[in-house]
Amino acid sequence: MNAKSGKAYFGRRYTVSASHRLHSAALSPEENRSVYGKCNNPHGHGHNYVVQVLIGGAVDAETGMVVNMAALDEMVRARIVGRFDHANLNLDPLFVNRVPTTENLCRAVFGLLKEALPTGELEQVRVEETENNFFECESE
């Protein structure tokens, strides 16, 4: 097998269905309703989130891969899907003092994945809240 390939990227998309409520303890009830609108509904609401993980690295000469997908899947399912799928984000310890906006979810997912990658570098996490909005987090 021939080695000489440079850096490439591998991307994988996972679905997570979860509920949340956008509400900040630092704001008054009126301010919360004004800032978050329908998202402040006391009973919460849910989304089918898509979590897109982008791994960068050299293509392994023996496998032709940046990262083994089965190993990546196992890690992401254990750390992200298992944790957040069919859960209420507001009840997760990560969001006790942090509003579970998709910005904050995206950053949380990035942090949880960063420390546990099988191989390669975590280049980007994208979280799509609906088909019309998404958020991206990259290391800075």
Added chain:
Amino acid sequence: MIFLTRRATFSASHYYWNPSWSEQKNEQVFGRCANRNGHGHNYTLEVTVAGQPDPLTGFVVDLKWLRDVIEHQVLAAWDHRHLNLEAPDFASVIPTTENIAIAAWKRLEPAVLAAGSARLSRVRVYETPEIFAEFRGEA
């Protein structure tokens, strides 16, 4: 700088096999992808070029031209083909999604460079809607 992307689709078969490994190791690493009868995908190719819009036409490149470049350089070689058996790109590398992105880059870059108005910025290959690989020409 403007980034312009054109999509194209092709359907091809492949399998993953490292000839320097035992059958057991190939099956352990590649799982079902190591089935040597092959399997197939509807691939989506996204080709991104970067440049400045031409002051006269407003185009970075003519999309019809880019469509034809993709058609002639990539789809003509790979669409409805078995990548391991029929595409010389994969004579010595496994046709993983990563290597398909790199091979597509190599096929496209000379034509984009020759046109002179833009540079190839990114090639992304979707194997399924949930799996993709990308090459940006980095060493």
